[in-house]
Amino acid sequence: MKLVIGIVRPEQANQVLEALYRAEVRGFSMSRVQGHGGELDRVETYRGATVRVGLTEKVRFEIAVSDDFVEPTIEALCDGGRTGEVGDGKIFVLDLEQVVRIRSGETDNSAVTPVGV
Amino acid sequence: MAPGVDAGDTAWMLAATALVLLMTPALGLFYAGLVRAKNTLNTFMMCIAALAVATITWALVGYSLAFASGNGVIGGLDFAFLRDVAFAPRDGTKIPHLLFMAFQATFCIVTTALVAGAVVERMRFGPFLAFAALWSVLVYAVLAHWVWGGGWLQSQGTLDFAGGVPVEMGSGFSALAAALVVGARKDYGRQALLPHNSVYVLLGAGLLWFGWFGFNGGSGISAGNASVLAFVNTLLTPACALATWFVLDVLRSRQVTAIGAATAIIVGCVGITPAAGFVSPIWAMVLGVVAALPSYAVIVLRPRTRVDETLDVLAAHGVAGFTGILFIGFFAQLSWNGAADGLIYGDLAQLGEQALAALAAPAYAFAATFVLLKLIGLVSPLRASARDEALGMDVVSHGEEAYATGEGAILVEPDGVLPEPVPPRLRELV
Numbered sequence: 001m002k003l004v005i006g007i008v009r010p011e012q013a014n015q016v017l018e019a020l021y022r023a024e025v026r027g028f029s030m031s032r033v034q035g036h037g038g039e040l041d042r043v044e045t046y047r048g049a050t051v052r053v054g055l056t057e058k059v060r061f062e063i064a065v066s067d068d069f070v071e072p073t074i075e076a077l078c079d080g081g082r083t084g085e086v087g088d089g090k091i092f093v094l095d096l097e098q099v100v101r102i103r104s105g106e107t108d109n110s111a112v113t114p115v116g117v
Numbered sequence: 118m119a120p121g122v123d124a125g126d127t128a129w130m131l132a133a134t135a136l137v138l139l140m141t142p143a144l145g146l147f148y149a150g151l152v153r154a155k156n157t158l159n160t161f162m163m164c165i166a167a168l169a170v171a172t173i174t175w176a177l178v179g180y181s182l183a184f185a186s187g188n189g190v191i192g193g194l195d196f197a198f199l200r201d202v203a204f205a206p207r208d209g210t211k212i213p214h215l216l217f218m219a220f221q222a223t224f225c226i227v228t229t230a231l232v233a234g235a236v237v238e239r240m241r242f243g244p245f246l247a248f249a250a251l252w253s254v255l256v257y258a259v260l261a262h263w264v265w266g267g268g269w270l271q272s273q274g275t276l277d278f279a280g281g282v283p284v285e286m287g288s289g290f291s292a293l294a295a296a297l298v299v300g301a302r303k304d305y306g307r308q309a310l311l312p313h314n315s316v317y318v319l320l321g322a323g324l325l326w327f328g329w330f331g332f333n334g335g336s337g338i339s340a341g342n343a344s345v346l347a348f349v350n351t352l353l354t355p356a357c358a359l360a361t362w363f364v365l366d367v368l369r370s371r372q373v374t375a376i377g378a379a380t381a382i383i384v385g386c387v388g389i390t391p392a393a394g395f396v397s398p399i400w401a402m403v404l405g406v407v408a409a410l411p412s413y414a415v416i417v418l419r420p421r422t423r424v425d426e427t428l429d430v431l432a433a434h435g436v437a438g439f440t441g442i443l444f445i446g447f448f449a450q451l452s453w454n455g456a457a458d459g460l461i462y463g464d465l466a467q468l469g470e471q472a473l474a475a476l477a478a479p480a481y482a483f484a485a486t487f488v489l490l491k492l493i494g495l496v497s498p499l500r501a502s503a504r505d506e507a508l509g510m511d512v513v514s515h516g517e518e519a520y521a522t523g524e525g526a527i528l529v530e531p532d533g534v535l536p537e538p539v540p541p542r543l544r545e546l547v
Contacts, residue, residue, distance in 0.1 A: 011507030014308055034524060044516045044526070055525025083504065 001096040001112060004073045006061040007035065007089040008081035013059040016080030020063075023072040026114040028063040039087035058089060064099055064112045119204040123211035129340040130212045130220055136331025137223035141168055141230050143328055147321025147379065148234055149519075151428050154313040155509025156238045157519035163233035166246055171229040171253040175222040179254045183261035184221065189269035192262045210338045220335060221261070227332075228284045229253045232486070234428035235292035236299045236499075238310075239506050242514040244497050248490060252291065256485045260287045260478055274467070275474040276449060276457060278347060279336035281391025281442040282478040289435015290479040291486035293426055298490040299499050301425030303506055315375045322379035326355055329386045333393040346453060347393035350401035351386065357405025358385025365413050380433060384412045387437035392445045395456065400448040408440045439475050446471035 008016055013030070020028065034055040041052040065073050070093065077091050101111040118124065145164030152160045171179075181196035196202050199218065207217040229249050236245070260283035262268040264275055270282065277283075304310060312318060333351040337344030362381030363373045388408030389401055396404065415432035446468030449459035458464040490499065500506075505513040512518060 009507075011504075011509075014304070036525070041527075042512065043529070044512070044518065044521070046517060046521070050529040051526040052529060053526050 001064065001066055001099060001108060002070045003094045003096045004061075004063045004065060004070065004077070005092040005094070006063070006077035006081065007033065007037075007058045007091075008061070008077065009083065009087065009089060010057050010059050012081045012083065012088075016059075016061065016077060019076035019080035020061075020073070023069075023076040025063060025065065025069060025073050025076060027112065028061055030059055030061050033058050033060045037087065037090065056087065064096055066109045066112055119206065119213065121206040121211060122204070122213055123339070126211045126339045126341075127213065127216060129344070130216055130335055130338065133331035133335025134216065134220045134223055136328045137220070137227065137335065138168075138328075140223075140227045140325050140328035140332065141165075143321050143324030144227060144230050145321070146317050147325060147383075148237065148428055150314040150317025150319075150321060151312045151376075152237055153310060153509070154520060155511055155518075157313065157511060158517055159242065159510035159514050160233070160237045162242070162515065163237065163245055163249075164230040166242075167226050167230035167233070167249055167253075170246055170249045171226040171257075172222055174250050174253045175225045175258075176218075179225055179258040180218050180221060182254060183225075183258040184218075184266040186267055187262070189272065190262070191259055191268075192266050207338075212338060217338065220338075224280060224284055224332070225253050225257050225261070228257050228280075228288050231284075231288035231430055231434060232291050232295060234430040235296040235426050237427050238510060239302050239500050240299050241497075241499065241501050242510075244493050244499050247493055247497075248295075251489055251493070252486065255489060256291060256482055257283055257287060259485075260482065263478070264474065270470075270474050270477065273473070274457070274470040275442075276395055276445050276467070276471065277391045277442065277474065278343075278394040279333045279390045281438045282474050285387050285390055285434045285438025286442070286475070286478040287482045289431045289433075289438060290482040292430035293424070293435065294483045294486040295490055296424055296426035298487060298494065301423060302427070303503050305425040306423065312376055315379075318376055318379045322382040326351075326382050326386055329355075329390075333386075333390060337394055343394035343454065346398070347389075349398055350389050350393045350396065353398055353401045354389035354405040354408070355382050355385030357402045358382070358388065358409045359405075361406045361409035362413065365409065369417070380412075380416065380429070381409060383433045384408055384437045387434050388441040388444070391438065391441040392449070395445050395449045395454045396459075397448075397450050397453045400444075400450070403448075404441065404444050407444065408437045411440055412436045435479065439479070442471050442475045443468075 035058055036055055041054050044051055044053055063073055074091055082088055099111040100107050141164055145161040149157045149161040176199055178197050181194050182192045185192040185195040187193035202214050202218050204213045207214040210217060229252060263270040264277040264282045329351050330348055334344050334348035337347055359378060359381045362377050366373045366377045385405050388404050412432045415436050416429050445459060447460045449457050449467060450462055451458045457467050460468045
């Protein structure tokens with residue numbers, strides 16, 4: 001089991017959702033985060049005050065998957081998230097020690113497999 | 118005061134002009150609430166831009182082309198650059214000609230802003246400014262001349278109290294053409310594109326209704342009976358449209374919706390616009406019910422098509438204006454308006470005159486807008502790139518965000534030297 005963390009552009013989030021759906025990855029969390037990954041800063045102006053916005057909005061996907069699903073998940077994140085320009089984001093893959101489904105008490109692989117698959 | 122000017126009329130028209138001007142920022146708020154958060158400012162700015170662009174074109178040539186004597190299709194250039202537009206009363210009124218010009222200018226502004234509703238979230242700002250400038254002259258001024266400035270519809274007897282032809286059908290059918298030329302948003306039909314702030318929408322609709330008392334109530338160009346009738350009808354019709362919309366919403370989805378309520382207010386105001394000074398208060402209430410039905414149907418059916426007429430200008434303005442113009446043909450009442458009877462009061466001809474306007478105005482608005490946008494598109498791309506559209510038009514067109522958090526924003530030094538974006542030490546932490 002791995003935890004796949006993908007940080008992507010917010011405007012690509014829907015593409016990623018579609019790609020994950022096609023890869024039959026059904027369980028994930030997503031959250032809005034802000035970060036910096038070396039991309040150019042955005043310059044904005046408010047009433048004469050010019051500011052550089054150093055933190056960029058990103059969307060963070062957290063996806064716990066069984067080993068068979070690690071590669072399809074990474075591919076889906078890349079396919080959906082890539083525009084080819086600096087700022088497309090990163091994918092981190094971590095080992096998972098334990099997973100428990102709260103409702104049934106199932107653990108590990110059966111807990112990361114969505115009901116009905 | 119110049120001889121022939123009436124103080125009461127002038128006082129009311131000064132106030133009415135200011136009321137109508139408020140409708141443009143109110144429309145901006147209404148539209149801004151209906152789009153996604155990343156396009157809030159751009160949408161609002163399209164309406165604000167109309168305040169600049171349409172005012173200037175109106176003062177320079179638009180007013181003259183609409184209201185100077187000319188032929189049946191378009192006015193002359195006698196009043197171009199506001200020549201001879203001064204304190205003496207405008208023919209047929211007791212208010213200064215200059216004030217009449219300003220009152221009509223506010224109509225041109227809000228109508229130009231209305232058309233933006235069809236192209237928000239993807240049209241580039243520069244080409245929109247060019248479109249607004251040309252549209253306010255080539256479409257709005259021409260249609261205004263047809264019904265108010267001595268044009269062919271007015272000559273053959275069409276009644277249009279406050280702008281069913283130039284404002285409502287003019288904007289609604291132009292919006293349809295604009296949506297077809299500019300094309301659908303890239304996410305249209307693939308994602309749910311939801312209004313980001315329904316409170317803006319309700320507040321915008323409320324302020325529009327408030328401004329509409331000046332719009333309809335001022336269109337008698339006096340403080341007389343016609344204005345009082347129009348003013349009161351502007352209260353009655355939207356209220357009935359609102360109640361009707363509640364019923365339709367309940368029948369369709371068992372819940373009364375807020376966005377639906379805001380839409381109903383607009384539909385009611387639009388419906389009564391052409392008929393405001395011509396029908397009795399009770400018929401105005403009936404109009405509220407009647408106007409809601411076709412507009413509701415178009416709003417339900419339009420999203421099932423590929424036409425991304427984004428904020429439903431056609432349904433709310435084009436269709437409701439069409440209903441209002443035809444309604445006059447049936448229910449106008451000489452005893453209330455002193456001008457003409459409709460079909461049920463014995464004058465079949467009036468219905469024909471109204472029907473002619475209801476066909477000619479949409480046809481001209483649609484065709485002229487279609488050609489105009491195609492021509493602008495030859496000079497400069499109308500649409501933002503797919504990437505810009507994804508980023509949002511606020512950041513792309515204006516370099517601002519409606520809901521800036523300020524997190525991570527670094528003030529650029531006043532001497533213009535840009536500091537390092539993020540100190541290397543911090544970058545390691547990230």
